[in-house]
Amino acid sequence: xxxxxxxxxxxxxxxxxxxxxxxxxxxxxxxxxxxxxxxxxxxxxxxxxxxxxxxxxxxxxxxxxxxxxxxxxxxxxxxxxxxxxxxxxxxxxxxxxxxxxxxxxxxxxxxxxxxxxxxxxxxxxxxxxxxxxxxxxxxxxxxxxxxxxxxxxxxxxxxxxxxxxxxxxxxxxxxxxxxxxxxxxxxxxxxxxxxxxxxxxxxxxxxxx
Amino acid sequence: xxxxxxxxxxxxxxxxxxxxxxxxxxxxxxxxxxxxxxxxxxxxxxxxxxxxxxxxxxxxxxxxxxxxxxxxxxxxxxxxxxxxxxxxxxxxxxxxxxxxxxxxxxxxxxxxxxxxxxxxxxxxxxxxxxxxxxxxxxxxxxxxxxxxxxxxxxxxxxxxxxxxxxxxxxxxxxxxxxxxxxxxxxxxxxxxxxxxxxxxxxxxxxxxxxxxxxxxxxxxxxxxxxxxxxxxxxxxxxxxxxxxxxxxxxxxxxxxxxxxxxxxxxxxxxxxxxxxxxxxxxxxxxxxxxxxxxxxxxxxxxxxxxxxxxxxxxxxxxxxxxxxxxxxxxxxxxxxxxxxxxxxxxxxxxxxxxxxxxxxxxxxxxxxxxxxxxxxxxxxxxxxxxxxxxxxxxxxxxxxxxxxxxxxxxxxxxxxxxxxxxxxxxxxxxxxxxxxxxxxxxxxxxxxxxxxxxxxxxxxxxxxxxxxxxxxxxxxxxxxxxxxxxxxxxxxxxxxxxxxxxxxxxxxxxxxxxxxxxxxxxxxxxxxxxxxxxxxxxxxxxxxxxxxxxxxxxxxxxxxxxxxxxxxxxxxxxxxxxxxxxxxxxxxxxxxxxxxxxxxxxxxxxxxxxxxxxxxxxxxxxxxxxxxxxxxxxxxxxxxxxxxxxxxxxxxxxxxxxxxxxxxxxxxxxxxxxxxxxxxxxxxxxxxxxxxxxxxxxxxxxxxxxxxxxxxxxxxxxxx
Numbered sequence: 001x002x003x004x005x006x007x008x009x010x011x012x013x014x015x016x017x018x019x020x021x022x023x024x025x026x027x028x029x030x031x032x033x034x035x036x037x038x039x040x041x042x043x044x045x046x047x048x049x050x051x052x053x054x055x056x057x058x059x060x061x062x063x064x065x066x067x068x069x070x071x072x073x074x075x076x077x078x079x080x081x082x083x084x085x086x087x088x089x090x091x092x093x094x095x096x097x098x099x100x101x102x103x104x105x106x107x108x109x110x111x112x113x114x115x116x117x118x119x120x121x122x123x124x125x126x127x128x129x130x131x132x133x134x135x136x137x138x139x140x141x142x143x144x145x146x147x148x149x150x151x152x153x154x155x156x157x158x159x160x161x162x163x164x165x166x167x168x169x170x171x172x173x174x175x176x177x178x179x180x181x182x183x184x185x186x187x188x189x190x191x192x193x194x195x196x197x198x199x200x201x202x203x204x205x206x207x208x209x
Numbered sequence: 210x211x212x213x214x215x216x217x218x219x220x221x222x223x224x225x226x227x228x229x230x231x232x233x234x235x236x237x238x239x240x241x242x243x244x245x246x247x248x249x250x251x252x253x254x255x256x257x258x259x260x261x262x263x264x265x266x267x268x269x270x271x272x273x274x275x276x277x278x279x280x281x282x283x284x285x286x287x288x289x290x291x292x293x294x295x296x297x298x299x300x301x302x303x304x305x306x307x308x309x310x311x312x313x314x315x316x317x318x319x320x321x322x323x324x325x326x327x328x329x330x331x332x333x334x335x336x337x338x339x340x341x342x343x344x345x346x347x348x349x350x351x352x353x354x355x356x357x358x359x360x361x362x363x364x365x366x367x368x369x370x371x372x373x374x375x376x377x378x379x380x381x382x383x384x385x386x387x388x389x390x391x392x393x394x395x396x397x398x399x400x401x402x403x404x405x406x407x408x409x410x411x412x413x414x415x416x417x418x419x420x421x422x423x424x425x426x427x428x429x430x431x432x433x434x435x436x437x438x439x440x441x442x443x444x445x446x447x448x449x450x451x452x453x454x455x456x457x458x459x460x461x462x463x464x465x466x467x468x469x470x471x472x473x474x475x476x477x478x479x480x481x482x483x484x485x486x487x488x489x490x491x492x493x494x495x496x497x498x499x500x501x502x503x504x505x506x507x508x509x510x511x512x513x514x515x516x517x518x519x520x521x522x523x524x525x526x527x528x529x530x531x532x533x534x535x536x537x538x539x540x541x542x543x544x545x546x547x548x549x550x551x552x553x554x555x556x557x558x559x560x561x562x563x564x565x566x567x568x569x570x571x572x573x574x575x576x577x578x579x580x581x582x583x584x585x586x587x588x589x590x591x592x593x594x595x596x597x598x599x600x601x602x603x604x605x606x607x608x609x610x611x612x613x614x615x616x617x618x619x620x621x622x623x624x625x626x627x628x629x630x631x632x633x634x635x636x637x638x639x640x641x642x643x644x645x646x647x648x649x650x651x652x653x654x655x656x657x658x659x660x661x662x663x664x665x666x667x668x669x670x671x672x673x674x675x676x677x678x679x680x681x682x683x684x685x686x687x688x689x690x691x692x693x694x695x696x697x698x699x700x701x702x703x704x705x706x707x708x709x710x711x712x713x714x715x716x717x718x719x720x721x722x723x724x725x726x727x728x729x730x731x732x733x734x735x736x737x738x739x740x741x742x743x744x745x746x747x748x749x750x751x752x753x754x755x756x757x758x759x760x761x762x763x764x765x766x767x768x769x770x771x772x773x774x775x776x777x778x779x780x781x782x783x784x785x786x787x788x789x790x791x792x793x794x795x796x797x798x799x800x801x802x803x804x805x806x807x808x809x810x811x812x813x814x815x816x817x818x819x820x821x822x823x824x825x826x827x828x829x830x831x832x833x834x835x836x837x838x839x840x841x842x843x844x845x846x847x848x849x850x851x852x853x854x855x856x857x858x859x860x861x862x863x864x865x866x867x868x869x870x871x872x873x874x875x876x877x878x879x880x881x882x883x884x885x886x887x888x889x890x891x892x893x894x895x896x897x898x899x900x901x902x903x904x905x906x907x908x909x910x911x912x913x914x915x916x917x918x919x920x921x922x923x924x925x926x927x928x929x
Binding site (some may be wrong): 051052054080145148186187188 | 218264265266267268286290293294297298299311312314320324557558560561562563564565567609610613629639640642643646647787788789790
């Protein structure tokens with residue numbers, strides 16, 4: 001067997017880590033512990049693709065319950081996320097890609113957003129949640145979760161913003177969209193998108209098909 | 210398919226030797242993934258870099274060593290950032306002051322290590338059969354009860370033993386703790402392989418700092434109390450003593466039977482007097498090492514300074530909120546230095562999100578100068594907070610949801626990762642802890658149950674939970690401890706917890722609890738309420754929980770808990786806490802008790818890596834490097850064989866001479882091949898022609914192959 005060439009120490013590889021968080025509207029009486037049962041079911045049904053679920057409901061303003069797959073993580077999230085002046089405790093559905101992306105930056109951002117919407121729609125259609133929560137497509141954070149590849153710099157912004165803008169056009173069409181970049185250079189490169197009017201989740205999915 | 214253009218990362222902030230070490234890890238990772246490295250060897254190799262296979266396939270836990278629990282603001286922020294990029298966005302503080310990430314992809318671990326190294330953090334020897342994190346009272350240096358600040362000595366110990374040749378051939382993990390006093394709970398010195406408790410003694414008219422040394426303590430399935438090795442060892446002598454103890458453990462410790470390989474068994478088998486005699490014999494022949502003195506000097510030069518002038522807090526001020534008062538009562542204690550306080554940031558189950566940890570790092574810069582420590586209670590403390598700043602700090606912590614007044618009460622539950630991520634977990638320790646946390650928080654808010662009536666919780670009972678009998682949650686030293694177990698009834702298995710009562714962390718964890726009863730997992734919270742109610746009803750003359758339980762007796766307690774272990778009628782009996790699905794007992798082989806990899810195997814693998822590296826140098830026309838590195842490969846394989854004869858690398862023997870005497874002249878190593886080593890050793894690598902470099906590499910290859918053959922023959926293995 002030919003021994004592999006030792007890799008260099010420099011950052012290599014392509015962008016695989018993108019976080020997409022959609023806002024969620026729900027009543028104050030919704031106990032997100034229901035995700036334990038839903039994700040437990042998904043884990044059994046999906047087999048090896050799903051690694052496990054991580055229960056962080058005890059952490060205030062935390063990720064609550066995360067479903068962990070080999071290629072992504074998904075769950076209800078109360079973290080500050082991309083920041084952008086948002087207070088802690090912002091409720092949303094967070095989809096974090098880890099592997100399996102290809103294409104240019106715009107394709108990857110679009111693919112992750114689509115996956116986020118698919119998972120969110122699937123989740124909110126579960127019996128425990130049906131009719132109790134709604135995805136707010138017009139409130140969206142996109143975060144480049146890889147400082148080695150996309151540090152929060154103007155140079156990275158030049159590479160990333162066109163992809164985010166393309167996503168906004170695809171999702172929101174002619175609607176008015178505000179795109180704000182994370183101002184703190186120590187935080188990850190992230191963008192908050194606010195659009196009005198915004199399509200429904202089903203409508204957004206058909207636009208990203 | 211195109212990847213974006215990425216600028217190369219500049220790793221210049223990482224010390225070159227650390228960068229090289231991480232590069233080696235990455236190379237070995239790729240060799241393993243390519244099938245060029247035995248799994249057993251790679252497993253122990255990656256453990257020694259803190260990479261630990263989780264219960265779930267294909268994901269790793271990465272343990273990050275935080276010696277003494279000491280952190281800077283920059284380190285907090287970096288840890289926060291990396292948890293987002295490489296884990297699940299949460300950092301977990303362990304019962305040994307480490308930080309752990311979960312669900313890490315092994316391909317990410319090299320860059321994770323590099324980025325930690327940029328801020329002075331290593332994961333080296335965080336797991337595996339090595340010296341683990343050296344722990345220390347988190348209030349060392351600011352505590353009013355301490356004999357003296359043990360931080361410099363713990364620091365010197367941690368960095369002296371890190372990567373030390375004498376600490377590479379253990380049969381099991383090795384744990385060291387420092388305590389500034391004999392009476393409190395923070396140091397836990399007496400449940401460690403080496404526990405050092407600060408003492409002063411006057412010698413020749415001069416007051417000397419030193420330590421009472423305890424050896425052979427440990428929890429695990431069967432806890433052992435440490436035995437007194439020495440009533441007083443001077444501070445300067447602690448490093449050579451630890452080295453000598455390491456050598457004895459490496460030589461004589463059990464290596465085949467993993468269940469009996471901790472040093473506590475060696476000390477128990479030998480008796481402490483014989484153990485002491487062996488250690489003193491090692492001490493007598495220990496080579497001089499100028500590093501020891503240098504390490505002490507460096508450690509003593511590190512000192513903490515406050516950021517802001519000391520100030521007082523007027524607790525009678527009407528401007529202080531009830532929430533602040535509850536937090537101050539439970540989470541703040543005064544420092545010995547007037548005008549300053551220690552503020553504990555309570556972390557439920559030891560977990561903190563990236564936002565919170567980053568925020569804490571930023572907040573801390575307003576109040577303290579990098580004087581942050583993790584604790585064995587899985588919290589974080591800020592030292593040197595000016596007392597007058599406490600209300601402002603509290604507000605800042607509230608904004609981060611880090612101001613829960615639960616640091617000193619029953620609500621500060623210790624729990625190991627358990628079945629959430631550990632292969633050895635039997636029941637969900639974190640599930641139980643999560644249920645208790647929610648109930649106790651409700652109690653604090655409502656003023657009922659475990660409430661102290663002032664916004665906090667009662668602080669006279671401590672709860673600790675382990676997912677199995679191995680006691681990573683330290684259930685043996687809890688007033689009420691639990692460890693996970695299971696039971697079959699008919700065709701179904703239910704999760705249970707064994708209840709342990711009467712343990713204590715006081716006096717450096719000098720008393721362990723005893724098992725009294727089992728309880729179905731989902732009823733464990735009821736057991737706590739029943740036992741605390743019993744204590745409240747029965748306690749006499751202000752006795753402690755442990756005193757009361759001991760007085761009532763095991764039989765009485767068992768009667769009180771009768772029926773809690775019955776299951777089968779309720780479907781929830783077959784669910785673990787916070788897991789609304791059928792319980793499945795799925796226990797694997799833990800990597801903390803994995804197969805021992807002899808040092809010889811590591812060295813032979815090192816030789817393989819070096820000869821490959823030499824071939825790359827040769828290929829690139831770097832003849833001097835090719836000759837140098839191929840010689841290092843030969844030396845590694847020769848040292849591998851010599852390690853099987855009891856030679857330790859720190860003995861500084863002459864490899865060539867020892868190889869000749871022990872293997873060549875005894876007919877065990879082919880003399881013609883041995884000559885390659887002697888030849889290479891006698892020739893300078895400079896001015897080596899390409900032809901000669903090629904010859905060297907080929908001869909080194911043959912030498913290493915011969916070493917493999919010899920080793921295989923020794924182990925009775927088939928030679929392939």
